[in-house]
Structure formats: C-alpha cells, structure tokens
Amino acid sequence: MNRWQPFEGNNVILRPYYRRMIEQFNPTRGAALAALAEFVPRAGRAYTLDRNHDRGPEDRSNVSALSPYLRHRLLTESEVVEAVLQRHSLAAAEKFVQEVFWRTYWKGWLELRPEAWRRYRREVETLVPDIGTAEWSNDYARACEARTGIECFDAWVTELAEFGYLHNHTRMWFASIWIFTLGLPWQLGADLFYRQLLDGDAASNTLSWRWVAGLQTAGKTYLARPDNIQRYTDGRFSPTGLASFAPALAEPALPPARELEAAPGLPQGRVGLLLHEEDLHAESLPLGNAIVHAIAGWHRAADRSPLGCSDSVAAFTSTAVSDGLARASAHFGVDSAPLLESDASAVLAWARESGVTTIVIPFAPVGPVRERVDGMSAELASAGVSLIEARRQWDSVAWPHAGRGFFPFRERIPKLLRGQGIRTQ
Numbered sequence: 474m475n476r477w478q479p480f481e482g483n484n485v486i487l488r489p490y491y492r493r494m495i496e497q498f499n500p501t502r503g504a505a506l507a508a509l510a511e512f513v514p515r516a517g518r519a520y521t522l523d524r525n526h527d528r529g530p531e532d533r534s535n536v537s538a539l540s541p542y543l544r545h546r547l548l549t550e551s552e553v554v555e556a557v558l559q560r561h562s563l564a565a566a567e568k569f570v571q572e573v574f575w576r577t578y579w580k581g582w583l584e585l586r587p588e589a590w591r592r593y594r595r596e597v598e599t600l601v602p603d604i605g606t607a608e609w610s611n612d613y614a615r616a617c618e619a620r621t622g623i624e625c626f627d628a629w630v631t632e633l634a635e636f637g638y639l640h641n642h643t644r645m646w647f648a649s650i651w652i653f654t655l656g657l658p659w660q661l662g663a664d665l666f667y668r669q670l671l672d673g674d675a676a677s678n679t680l681s682w683r684w685v686a687g688l689q690t691a692g693k694t695y696l697a698r699p700d701n702i703q704r705y706t707d708g709r710f711s712p713t714g715l716a717s718f719a720p721a722l723a724e725p726a727l728p729p730a731r732e733l734e735a736a737p738g739l740p741q742g743r744v745g746l747l748l749h750e751e752d753l754h755a756e757s758l759p760l761g762n763a764i765v766h767a768i769a770g771w772h773r774a775a776d777r778s779p780l781g782c783s784d785s786v787a788a789f790t791s792t793a794v795s796d797g798l799a800r801a802s803a804h805f806g807v808d809s810a811p812l813l814e815s816d817a818s819a820v821l822a823w824a825r826e827s828g829v830t831t832i833v834i835p836f837a838p839v840g841p842v843r844e845r846v847d848g849m850s851a852e853l854a855s856a857g858v859s860l861i862e863a864r865r866q867w868d869s870v871a872w873p874h875a876g877r878g879f880f881p882f883r884e885r886i887p888k889l890l891r892g893q894g895i896r897t898q
C-alpha cells in the first residue's frame with residue numbers, strides 16, 4: 474500500500490503515519506500512567522548519563538517520552554516528579570526533575586511576558602501569506618518536504634510527520650540548521666513544529682526556538698555542529714555543509730515582565746466544568762467546595778497556527794479530551810459531552826441547558842486556549858454566566874520566579890518541591 478494512503482481500522486480512517494504515532498503515544502491517562510511506571514526505574518543515573526543521545530524513533534529508552542502526556546496534563550508535573558522521587562533521591566534524579574521544571578519555567582516566563590507570544594503570533598500571520606512568493610519560498614518548501622539534501626535534517630522532517638515527536642537534542646539541531654544553515658524565518662520553523670508535535674506547547678516551543686535564534690538569552694545562540702550530531706546520533710548521521718557560525722537575530726526589546734495575577738478564588742456551589750486541551754486531569758483540579766453539576770469539553774488543536782495542525786495532533790488532542798471527559802464523568806458522577814463548537818454561544822447554550830451560571834475551567838496559560846477564553850469572557854459575563862479558572866498550586870507557586878533566567882529558578886527547585894509536600898531525600 475502507498476505509504477500516504479488512508480486505511481480503515483477501528484471505524485476511523487487512519488493514515489499509516491497516524492497508526493505509528495498511536496502505537497507509540499496512546500492519548501489516554503491509562504497509557505500515560507503505564508509509560509510513567511515503565512520509565513521511573515530509568516529516571517536516575519541512567520537518564521543523567523544517557524539522555525542526550527538520539528538513537529532514532531525506534532529506541533526512546535534513554536528519555537521518558539512523556540511530553541505529549543505532560544503537555545495535555547494527562548499526567549501532571551507533580552505526580553511525575555513525585556513518582557520519580559519515591560524511587561530515587563533528588564540528587565540521583567536531579568537532571569530529570571530539572572527537565573520537568575524547564576517546562577514549568579518556560580510556561581511561567583511566557584505568563585509574565587505574554588507579548589513574546591503575541592509578537593510570534595503576529596509574525597506568523599504576516600509570514601504565512603508570503604509562503605510561495607517570498608525569496609525564501611523554494612528553500613522553505615524543500616525544508617518542509619524533506620528535500621534539502623542534508624540527510625539528517627530530511628530524516629528528522631519525515632520523523633516529525635510520522636511520529637509527532639523528536640528527541641530534545643534533535644529539536645535543537647533542527648532549529649539551528651533551519652535558522653543558520655537554511656536561512657529560513659525562525660517563526661515558520663516554530664510553526665512547523667507546533668503544527669506537528671504531539672507535545673506542541675506555546676511556551677516550550679516558542680521560547681526554545683527563540684533561545685536557539687539568540688533572542689531569548691540576548692546574543693547567545695545554539696550552533697549545530699557536525700561532530701556533535703555524529704556523536705549523539707551514535708554515528709547514524711555525519712552531516713557536511715552546515716553553517717559554521719550562528720549570528721544572533723535581533724528584535725525590539727520586549728516590555729518588562731508583568732506581575733503574575735493572583736490565583737482566582739476557589740469556586741463554590743453548583744458549577745459546570747468545562748475541560749480543554751491544556752489540562753485533562755479534572756480529578757485533581759483545585760475545585761474548592763464546588764459541586765460539579767455538568768461537564769463538557771472542547772478541543773481546537775487547529776488554533777495552533779493559521780495553517781492548522783497535523784491529522785495526528787488533531788486526533789491525539791480529541792482522543793485525549795474524550796479520555797479526560799470520561800474520567801471526569803466517572804469521578805464526579807455526572808454525564809459529560811464534547812462541545813462541537815468552542816465559541817461563547819456554544820458555551821452559553823450548554824450552560825443554560827445544564828442550568829448553571831458558573832463555569833469552571835482549568836487555568837488557560839498564554840497560548841491559543843487563553844486567546845479563545847479571552848475572546849468569550851465578555852459575552853459570557855453579559856449573559857450572566859461567570860467563568861472561574863482553576864489554577865494549580867504547582868503553577869501559582871513556581872511561575873512568579875520565572876522572571877529571570879533558568880539558573881536562579883533552578884536553585885529554588887528543592888524548596889518548590891517541599892512546598893508541594895514532595896519528599897526530596
């Protein structure tokens with residue numbers, strides 16, 4: 474069968490690349506917990522020593538590959554770190570714990586500087602209509618279609634489409650080659666990742682690309698070196714012709730960091746719970762004394778880009794939301810339904826039908842869901858429906874410290890963990 478042809482299975486039309494993705498990343502909490510249990514024994518010294526090697530898509534045994542689950546909070550950061558620290562001391566698993574905190578740090582950083590996201594969004598909106606006419610169009614097409622002639626890069630483009638995942642080191646090499654060897658706009662590389670990564674995340678993706686480009690840490694860029702690629706791909710690739718220097722890109726300064734808004738008050742009384750793709754573990758949301766009377770959910774992975782998102786990302790997200798709804802239903806003893814639309818009128822219709830005037834949603838960090846929530850809140854308020862966002866303690870406590878670099882933030886990790894009641898010895 475032609476590799477790109479749809480085939481039928483389980484009553485859904487699946488493309489072969491989607492089938493491969495689903496074999497590796499099943500978008501349910503059950504699969505996420507199994508993956509976590511399987512990884513925990515390797516989270517200590519083995520991870521510290523070996524995590525930088527990319528042995529290819531068939532062997533992810535030296536990293537956790539938990540990112541698609543963490544990104545949608547099919548697993549929470551606190552339970553992942555807690556499971557690891559029940560098995561290893563913080564000293565032994567420090568590297569892994571720090572990596573999880575990189576996610577928290579990036580999310581906090583963007584929360585304090587939302588203009589970095591808004592600027593990225595505007596720039597992608599401006600660049601996309603130029604695809605096909607700009608002077609970089611042919612190079613862009615060759616890069617996206619795995620036709621650059623740079624063997625490793627072309628293999629990674631294909632791997633990204635097939636698996637919706639790339640190893641961290643490879644993401645760094647990829648972004649560096651995109652920007653400094655191919656000379657393409659960094660924003661369109663970030664957009665390509667964001668549309669295709671199952672773990673595609675507004676903060677981790679945008680800020681990592683900015684970091685490679687030299688925008689995040691002023692003047693400090695990341696250069697992909699052939700010897701480094703050869704060493705850490707265990708000789709699978711030995712590229713030639715890569716850029717040998719990486720001059721930092723420049724941009725107008727961003728506004729100073731804002732203060733993190735105080736966490737919204739805890740909900741009370743009868744509420745409707747509206748889940749979305751940023752946080753799908755309703756069972757552990759801080760819901761105060763609220764009585765959950767109705768549950769609904771929405772997913773709009775295509776909001777990631779003016780070019781939408783891959784079939785794999787759309788399928789992963791919608792299945793993850795269905796899984797979140799089914800678990801929430803069982804937990805709160807209330808029926809749940811996916812909303813077919815994710816605009817104010819659909820939410821209002823659901824609230825009226827369910828007889829609720831307060832809707833609780835998991836906190837929406839800076840990104841497409843935040844944009845959607847901001848776009849509907851005035852209309853909900855004028856219809857007499859209040860929207861309360863449930864923000865986890867993990868985020869509320871850590872994000873205010875993301876105002877500076879990662880290194881001062883990292884120093885706080887033991888204190889942050891103890892504050893959450895997670896043992897560090």
Ligand SMILES: Cc1cc2nc3c(=O)[nH]c(=O)nc-3n(C[C@H](O)[C@H](O)[C@H](O)COP(=O)(O)OP(=O)(O)OC[C@H]3O[C@@H](n4cnc5c(N)ncnc54)[C@H](O)[C@@H]3O)c2cc1C
Pocket residue numbers: 524536537538539540541543544569572573574575576577579639640641642644645648666667670672673674675677678679681682685
């Ligand atoms: C250009 C670029 C784009 C990226 N885009 C994303 C993205 O859209 N979404 C995303 O989740 N990560 C992104 N990352 C970070 C990192 O590459 C992935 O989180 C990691 O590769 C996921 O694989 P893993 O679960 O096996 O990670 P592990 O090494 O097992 O780490 C455990 C967890 O820690 C977190 N983590 C690890 N490294 C980082 C990091 N550098 N930054 C933030 N969190 C980290 C992830 O949640 C990960 O699941 C990007 C990195 C680069 C260089």
